[in-house]
Amino acid sequence: MARKFSTILNRFFSGLVIASTLIVHSTAPVFAAAESNLDLAECAEGDDKCVENNVNMIKQAVSSQQTVQLDCDDTYGCDEMKKTLEESEAQNRKNLKQKPGYRDKQFQSDNFITFYDPSCGDSSAGAVSGSGAGDPLPDTVPEPWRTLINNAAAEHPDSDRRIVAATLWAENRGWPEYKDSDSTTSGAAAVGFWQFIPSTWAVLGHDGDGDGVKDSKNPKDAVHAAFKHSPNSAGKPIIYxxxxxxxxxxxxxxxxxxxxxxxxxxxxxxxYNGNDGSAIEGSTLPNFQRAQNGDYVRMGYWLMASGFEKGWLPEADKFVDASTQGAGAAGGDAADADVSATNVSDASCSSESSSSSQANAEGFAWPIDLKKDDVVGFPCVRDNYCGHHDGSPAFDLIKKSNGDQGLGVAVYAVRNGKIESKDIRNGISYCYDWQLAGDDGYWYWYGHNQNPSIENGQVVKAGQQIGEVGPTECADGSVPHLHIDRGSPKGSWGGSVNSRDAEFVPIMQKLWEDLGGTNT
Known part of the structure; x- marks a missing residue:
């Protein structure tokens, strides 16, 4: 007779199913809520019908927006059930991304989303030093480690890749030389580049290279376990x-x-390191006790805050160039790890723009993903006017094709600066306007947008994607387009017909002239 094994379910009224770590095995059902137990059977060897029933129950639970945690490692059919769970959750994430306003914080709150996929846009966590949660690691992380970590990040979008790189550096006191297998073992029986102890590996172990073996000595497997160690870290600030x-x-x-x-x-x-009490709760970092955990945290701070340029070695109490520290710092080739440097984002994000625009020598970037032949209104008819409907020196950047074909086109920061006054437009929850306070002292107004990947106070770079062109209802009934202008004099908000800066017209004209190609 089939025995029961433990699962935990948490009911989400509508929203995203979150992959989570395995729970400790229990011989009796464990309830997160009285109505949320999923009664799966522990199937006898060869009982494929039992496994099929469990798989169908998992699919049904996930499709009804429940989270499922499985502890079934010793159960017949466990791998098939886990695969079903992973595939069902991935489909849920993909479906949710198609909804208007997916990146909006209020939308996430309304839908109980505690997962934001940073590989599909910039994190909205605010100003953070170093490489962002969803950004590829900087060149200061040498190959092939950089590409190995970037590629693995696509499978773990709720975990921050900077943690994975920082723990690799800290465990090895620098970048280790890449090898297909690392047998380094600590006194605590921790194994491999990321130093996993057996009990942790039993829970987090992952077959990253598809050879059918979960090997903590294999960096292609261990990198995934390192991601799984820090779920929900994506988008967090380096320090509070x-x-x-x-x-x-x-x-x-x-x-x-x-x-x-x-x-x-x-x-x-x-x-990741443990807790010996030396990383003191509520304390500043210089006041940590000099012991293993406190030192480990401080190593992580300097690495991540500096973009992996500055490392600290606690044993010598000295700073080093993090990028050149260790036997693997000289770098190799991505091919050493048998990975491709081009595959650094989740394929499920393919319907979302992750492109960028390049800033010119004057520090300006073309603010929309439309090429020279595809945007309405250019060349400008005068040096102080470019065809805006009210005669003012503003721009309605519209795709030449008819209808709603401009919907969802990527919108970029025209200048380095900070986002201010981001707000919902006309009471429509997925429509947004905002100001970009440029580093040149001017304020640039962006109108009629959706899916902002920024928050108020966030520092952005010229050419960084910050949103998308919204639908007709975001543009007061006109065709989807980006409205952009800048205020005059310096320090004046953009957006007002009475204070639009005519000197912005030749800047935009020059950006348009420098474009190439067509979107058609």
Whole structure:
């Protein structure tokens, strides 16, 4: 007779199913809520009908927006059930991304989304130093480690790749030489480049290269386990209330691991190493005790805050060039790890734009993903007017094709600066306008957008994608388009017909002239 094994379900009224770590095996059902138990059977060897029934129950639970956690490693058919769970959750994520306003914080809150896929847009966590959660790692991380980690990130979009790179550096006190198998073992029986102890590997082990073996010594397997160690870290600041001032944040910002509302990347860094009490709750980093966990967290801070340029070696109490520290710092080739440098994003994001625009020598970037032959209104008819309907020096950037074909076109930051006054347009929850306070002192107004990948106060770079062209209802009934203008004099908000800067017209004309090609 088939025995029962434990699962946990948490009911989501509508929203995203979140992949989570395996729970500890139990011989009796464990309830997260009285009505949420999924009664799966522990199937006898060869009982394929039993496995099929379990698979169907998992599919039904996931499709009804429940989260499922399986502890079935010793159960017949476990691999098939886990595969079903992973595939069903991936489909749920893909379906949800198609909904208007997916990236909007209020939409996420309304739909109980605690997962934001950073590989499909910039994190909205605010100003954070170093490479962002969804950005490829910087060149200061040598090959093939950089590509190995970037590629694995596509399978773990709720985990921050900076944690994976920082723990690799910290465990090896620099970048180790890449090998297909690393038998390095610590006194605590931790194995491999990321130093997993057997009990942790039993839960997080992953077959990353598809050879049918979960091997903690194999970096292609271990990198996935390192991601799985820090779920929900994506988009967190490096330290709570980080400002991006590396030296200032080190001395003034406080570390937390007990208060979930104050989690940071350093929380996950600390948890990766353990807890000997030296990373003190509510303390600034210089006041940590000099012991293993406190030192480990401080190593992580300097690495991530500096974009992996500055490393700290606790044993010698000295700073080093993080990019050149270790036997593997000289770098290799992505082919050494048998991975392709071009595959660094989740294929399920293919319907979403992840492109960028290049800033010119004057620091300006063309603000929309439309090529020279495909945008309405150019060349400008005068040096102070470019065809805007009200005669003012503003721009309605419209795709030449008729209808709604401009919907969803990527929108870029025209200048380095900071996002201000991002707000819902006309009470429509998925329509947005915002100001970009440029580093040149001018304010640029963006109108009629959807799916913003930015938040108020966020620092952006010229050419960075910050949203998409919204539908007709975001454009007051006109065809989908981006409205952009800048205020005059400097410091004046854009968006007002009475204060639009005519000197912005020749700047946009020059950006258009420098474009090439066509979207058709």
């Amino acid at each position: 209330e980080a400002t991006g001032d590396i030296e200032g944040d080190f001395t003034s910002k406080k570390f937390y691991r007990a208060d979930e509302s104050k989690y940071s990347l350093l929380t996950y860094m600390a948890n």
